[in-house]
Amino acid sequence: AQSVTQLDSQVPVFEEAPVELRCNYSSSVSVYLFWYVQYPNQGLQLLLKYLSGSTLVKGINGFEAEFNKSQTSFHLRKPSVHISDTAEYFCAVSKAAGNKLTFGGGTRVLVKP
């Protein structure tokens, strides 16, 4: 079975500062990795995904993530955040070509002016 750990439950950050959200996973098989964002009272929206190939993945809204197989990590970064990036961010893993996603507990990002 797969599992995901998001090491930070909350990350406060000032507007225009960089942010990094940490995600570590556990799996005995090859995996696909995803980051989702959830705005208040809304469903989850896909930010980016890693399936194979280049370990640096670029997503929407200026986010990017790097897959590190040796460290079993998939950290999310943005070089300069906006107030509108205030949301909860979830890392998720599935078996490669598997059927279901397993989510981490989420990281709440609060962008301060």
Add this chain to the structure above:
Amino acid sequence: DTGVSQDPRHKITKRGQNVTFRCDPISEHNRLYWYRQTLGQGPEFLTYFQNEAQLEKSRLLSDRFSAERPKGSFSTLEIQRTEQGDSAMYLCASSVDTDSGYTFGSGTRLTVV
């Protein structure tokens, strides 16, 4: 296509009552998923359909929970004899394959009083 639709958005029910939620996936998506999300947690997998076949159920899904997807289109999730512990956001998602990631609906928030 308007994405994944869930109805109702909010449901308040008395303990012991039965409730039913509906999910309309994106029309060309043959995979449909139900997840449950409690406050401050990541979504937890409940069940998965490919077309009309229910291929996997979580051990979280007690006998009081049942899901259907007649004709491989919309899906319903029924909870019988609701308990306060059932209070959560119930999320539906659909996909065409694992590579694409999921498209989530906005969820149904259930409050059991």
